[in-house]
Amino acid sequence: MNARAARLRWARRWALAPGLLLLGLTLLAAPLLGQVYQPPAYGSDFPLIGSRNAIWIVAQVHLMFAAFVLGVPMFAVVTEAIGIWGKDDRYDRLSKEFTRLLLVAYSATALLGGLFLFLLVTLYPGLFAYLSEIFHISMWVYAGLFFFESATLYMYYYGWDRWKEGWAKLGHLGLGVLLNVWGTAVLFIANAWLTFMMSPPADVAPDTSPAMVQFWSAFANATWMPINIHRLIANAVFGGSIVAAYAGYRFLKSRTPEERAHYDWMGYVGNFIAIAVFLTLPFAGYWLGREIYEYNQQMGVTMMGGFMSWLWIVQAFLIGVLFLAANYYLWLGLGRIPGGERFVPYTKWMLAVLVIGFMVWATPHSMIADRDEVAAMGGTHHPFLGVLGLMSAKNTAVNLMILTTFLSFLMYRRANKIPTVSWAKTGTLAQGTILAVCTAVVIFYGIYGYFVPTLVRIGFSVYQVLAVLFTIVAVIGLDLLVMRKAESRGPIRWGEMPERSQYALFVLVITFTWLMGLMGFARSGIRQHWHVYEVMRDTTAHAATPALGYAAQVISACVVIFLLMIAFVFWIGGMIATPTLVAHEEPVVVPVRGTDPGPDAAPGLGLDPQPLPAE
């Protein structure tokens, strides 16, 4: 036994020796290894779908959720404010109902954000190391802001019933505003990172060490603020459209007239906010496009006239659908407003304007065509379509579509009102004149644009936009005065909405979501084969920017994933719901502002707190 034990000890010693030797060498070599170690530029390719698609899908779905959790607080605080100053409790409950959904949506957003970060670190370690070298301080602040944002959200939601009277209510509204401040700060920080990749400062070259890049010049780069504003507006639009679609679903599932009335009203409010804010989005997009051109002509040309030129045709198609669906919903809604029938005959002409505008906007012009296509068309531009494809025609079309949609809202707003002020006719005439002059200005510059050089023509779009913005503000201002103390033709019959109208709300939210994915591809795609434009090349097998058909499939996958997840969020939210709709035993008409259900209680365009049957 002793001999055997000795052999074992001997064997163990010798077996241990190489291990100890290896360990010793490793320890000795560790500082050396630490010095020479360089993180790889790329990790292993993601299985099946590849690294690019993996990061694309996760980033896009994360962004959709981020838009939701940033857009809904905007919606919530606006509706809460309307509830406070309009003294209408329904707005307050609507606001609370959606804040509740935020709690679940926040978790989903954070989880997707974490997944996105891990994918970036493991699949693109070189890029992440580069960005974190420049932006590490803002990354710490970004993470820190989540604590404040989460704490504010919890106080905002859980304090709803505790702080519901007097100054405490205003304090609660202040929490909602603060929640938006944190959300906006988070958005702006993340935007700095992605816009840096798109438009790094001029003094950053391929051989510039990231440690030498000035933080603020990288942070506040050329496209940072235009993207901030564009996304801020788009998030508000998205939040409104999600609310409208949620209401549409609940409307279709309603079992009582009270429920139908409540969700019909909710759908209208959500859609109103989405479309009203959406009308300003083209102007923000125009600014962003202009900044891209100023930053780098070639990037701008690639975006509008290069391989991405067809993308804008698809975008025009989507926006055409948005305009049609939004107006269709409003026109159907006229049927539930006493007096609305007098506007119905005009809708066919408005439809004609929208359809023609849609067709003009979707007309291709500046795009790459191969020799066969050029031969088939008899030139790079079709002899007929070439004329309509110019920016003059497109700007004119989109401005007329915006004016038409504005007119739909105006009709909606005025439908059940009879003005009582002595100068009502003059006021209405003035409104009509402003609209007519604006239309003439838009068309004049549209036609004149064909007879001037390109640079002058581009400047005309500013005049068209200013004319439309002025008209919207002036006509609404006049309408508030003309309809002051107006008599009512009767309350809106909430709930008496055809079911097909609710499907328009689904089309709207799906289109907004798809459009978000498309614009994400556009923004990211114009960098082409650069991680950081003209600074850090993408040298992977996925460096080429895919064609639109392929991109559309990825975008659709993102939209489906997002919609399934958001449906899950709504379902979970429904499980913890406290009913926002408390039905009375007898359906009653609840007048707003004391005994007068009159339309002068309107806090804004078309948002008249009309009587509801039974709450």
Add this chain to the structure above:
Amino acid sequence: MASVDLKILAVGAMTIALYTTVANIIPQLESDLPPEVDLAAGMTPEQLVEIGGQLFAGAGGCVVCHAETPGARAPNLSADYQGEGPIGVRCHARIEGMACKDFLYQSLVQPTQHMVEGYPPIMPPADRTLTQPQIWAIVAYLESLGGEVTVTAADIPAAPADGAPEPAAAAATGAGLEAMGPAEIVQVECVQCHLYEGEGVELGPALDGIGARRSADELRRAILDPPSVVTEGYEELVGLMPVDFGRRMSAEQLESVVQYLSDLR
């Protein structure tokens, strides 16, 4: 109630399918990587022309403005222009005594040197995104449009190992900025777009007396980030000055150029 869910699903699926279909039935254009020019492979002129053609129509982005249509942003290079023939022919007559390929090369890396009347100065220097071999491949392609290809491997400097674009000035003048003093930089480089002591091109603001009009800090910014300092009356030219001009100099050179310009009073 289940029928409502099915209808919603159907509307959603149809909407998404419609958009996916629309995006798939339009022409499919992929933004390819710029094809590499492998000089070690001993490329023939035909191969250079082929790659140059791919770059011209694709990653180079040339065809976007140099389209074959009236009203295009830049001159049509493949067709006759004012009776002078396509670019491969008319390049010989543009600058007296200058070889076609040199003219084309210079037009690519210093576009403002050879502006065609009636067209805006919107072309970015090609060496910001393309390597020297790729630029010479485009030159070969342009020569082939009606003319004879004279580009040879001897014209093409070897690309740096990391594939990064080389500085335009180094290739254009045969010497890098690093070898120049401030006066030389101003008198050789800046005058390509600015007038100075009666020499140069009258495109950007004249440099005479610039030190009295601009502070040293403004001059530094104007070099490093040209769009941030815009002279009144020159707003339309924003984006034209090479954004990499400042970074092609050492910090010491940059300061000496700023000092040189500040002293021009």
